[in-house]
Amino acid sequence: MIAALPPPKNIDEDKVIFPMAEPSNVTRALRSGIGTDTSAGAVIPPIHLSTTYTFAGFNEPRPHDYARAANPTRELLADAIVTLEGGAGGVVCGSGMGAIATVLLAMLKVGDSIAIPHDCYGGSWRLFHRLAERGGFTVHTLDFTQTEESIAAVTELAPTVVWLETPSNPLLRITDLAPIIAAAKAVGAKTVVDNTFLTPILQQPLALGADIVVHSTTKYLNGHSDVIGGAVVAADAVDAEMCDFWAKTAGTMGNAFDSWMVLRGMRTLPIRMRAHEAGAAAVAAALADHPDVLAVHYPGLPDHPSHEIAARQQAGFGGMVSFELAGELQVRSFIDGLQCFSLAESLGGTESLISHPITMTHASMSPDALAKAGLTDGLLRLSVGLEDPADLIADLLEGLERAAG
Ligand SMILES: *Cc1c(COP(=O)(O)O)cnc(C)c1O
Numbered sequence: 137m138i139a140a141l142p143p144p145k146n147i148d149e150d151k152v153i154f155p156m157a158e159p160s161n162v163t164r165a166l167r168s169g170i171g172t173d174t175s176a177g178a179v180i181p182p183i184h185l186s187t188t189y190t191f192a193g194f195n196e197p198r199p200h201d202y203a204r205a206a207n208p209t210r211e212l213l214a215d216a217i218v219t220l221e222g223g224a225g226g227v228v229c230g231s232g233m234g235a236i237a238t239v240l241l242a243m244l245k246v247g248d249s250i251a252i253p254h255d256c257y258g259g260s261w262r263l264f265h266r267l268a269e270r271g272g273f274t275v276h277t278l279d280f281t282q283t284e285e286s287i288a289a290v291t292e293l294a295p296t297v298v299w300l301e302t303p304s305n306p307l308l309r310i311t312d313l314a315p316i317i318a319a320a321k322a323v324g325a326k327t328v329v330d331n332t333f334l335t336p337i338l339q340q341p342l343a344l345g346a347d348i349v350v351h352s353t354t355k356y357l358n359g360h361s362d363v364i365g366g367a368v369v370a371a372d373a374v375d376a377e378m379c380d381f382w383a384k385t386a387g388t389m390g391n392a393f394d395s396w397m398v399l400r401g402m403r404t405l406p407i408r409m410r411a412h413e414a415g416a417a418a419v420a421a422a423l424a425d426h427p428d429v430l431a432v433h434y435p436g437l438p439d440h441p442s443h444e445i446a447a448r449q450q451a452g453f454g455g456m457v458s459f460e461l462a463g464e465l466q467v468r469s470f471i472d473g474l475q476c477f478s479l480a481e482s483l484g485g486t487e488s489l490i491s492h493p494i495t496m497t498h499a500s501m502s503p504d505a506l507a508k509a510g511l512t513d514g515l516l517r518l519s520v521g522l523e524d525p526a527d528l529i530a531d532l533l534e535g536l537e538r539a540a541g
Contacts, residue, residue, distance in 0.1 A: 161406065162337075164219050164220055165220060168402045169213070170403075181212055181399070182209075184209045185392050186203065189202070205384045207391075207392050207395070209392040210390055210391075210395040213390075213395040214227055216399060218369050220337070221341075222342050222343055223369035224373040225369075226367060226368050226370060227383040228353075229367060230388055231354065232364075232365075233260075234389075236259075236263060236366070238383045238388045240263070240267065241382040241388075244273050244297060250276070250299055251277075253304060253311070254279050254509065255304045256301045257332075260301075273296070276295060278290075280311040294325065295320075296325060296326070297326050298327045299328050300317075300329045302329070305497070306433075307433050307509075307515075308434060308457070310435055313341060313344045314344045314345060317345040327345070330352075331351055332355050332356070333483075334452075334454050335357060337405055338452040342371045347375060348368060348371070352366055353367055355484030357398055357401060357402055357405065358398045358484075359486065361485030361487065365394050365398055366390070409452065409454075411522050412520055412522065415523070415528060416434065416436070416520040420434035422532065422533065423457070428461065428539065429461065432458075433458040455521075456517065456518065456519060456520070457518045458516060459515075459516055459518075460512055461514040462514055466539040466540075469535075469538045469541065470535040470536065470538060471535070473534070474531055476488055477532075479491070484519060487521045488520055488521035489518070491519075493515055493517055494513055494515065
């Protein structure tokens with residue numbers, strides 16, 4: 137929880153805004169872990185590296201005994217993410233996949249079923265299918281961007297869990313969360329939303345009725361491309377308890393140092409997200425205007441097929457943009473020579489990245505599956521960083537000139 141601010145002095149009663157009943161998410165993120173140290177009064181919390189804790193005396197355990205079960209630094213980060221998402225509780229994990237595996241351990245048993253997006257994160261897709269192949273549970277893949285069809289399918293299948301991810305990767309397709317979550321609830325299914333791409337600053341699935349949110353904190357929450365981490369947040373205290381239980385039982389929880397790093401990253405999350413978004417909007421507009429660009433996928437563009445839904449359910453359009461060139465030949469000369477974009481997987485860091493999905497993140501998909509998902513060999517994905525947008529645009533325009541040969 138955030139430390140209470142002192143009441144101001146000599147104020148006009150009519151204009152009283154303090155003490156703050158409900159600080160904004162910006163203030164909450166900025167105060168993550170600040171002023172929580174009781175040992176020395178450190179403004180920035182210390183990192184608790186100890187793996188074990190003394191008992192106060194014979195048969196007198198303290199709140200912490202062994203760091204796999206509970207760690208004060210990890211708890212500060214969990215509190216910060218839970219507060220931003222508006223959940224009842226949660227747990228910090230060692231990676232985004234660790235968080236996703238923790239949710240599966242907590243929610244699915246033999247004979248259950250899960251409905252997942254046909255274009256969900258590749259790692260999630262692999263985990264769901266490989267586990268299902270062992271006979272654990274059934275996987276149904278749906279195109280959740282088709283709202284009416286999805287509602288009908290969820291109603292008919294009545295799965296144990298409905299797994300959602302919006303915007304999707306790499307085409308930035310949007311799922312209309314509220315009606316699909318309502319349909320899931322109506323058949324007793326739990327809904328999990330992977331909120332990695334937008335963070336709680338730009339989208340709050342629990343407020344739209346979701347039961348659980350998962351994050352790869354590796355991306356925007358840490359924001360500096362130097363930690364692998366994840367988190368689970370649950371709307372309900374019992375679900376949160378189950379996820380925490382499985383994280384400590386299976387050992388999928390995060391470590392103290394990484395938790396501290398992510399806590400530091402989160403203090404700039406609101407301003408980073410706004411800057412990522414401003415850069416992405418400028419880049420998307422510049423690409424959309426260019427005759428050699430076949431298509432631009434960015435939910436902030438008015439002609440994006442789900443622009444209206446994104447504008448309604450999100451507080452911003454985010455920092456990811458994808459676009460299409462004519463083919464692989466153009467892609468090669470476009471990428472060779474870029475100054476401000478590093479050719480690399482992942483996203484959400486301060487630096488701009490470019491990736492070619494079909495030879496990188498989505499290389500394991502069959503040509504058939506690629507075609508079905510709409511991934512062409514000219515498709516490129518950008519994680520727009522915090523560099524000057526004018527430089528990013530100049531770099532991209534030069535690349536388009538090279539690609540035109
Ligand atoms: C990266 C990512 C993950 C997996 O997270 P890791 O931290 O790499 O384990 C899951 N979901 C989405 C949407 C991601 O982008």
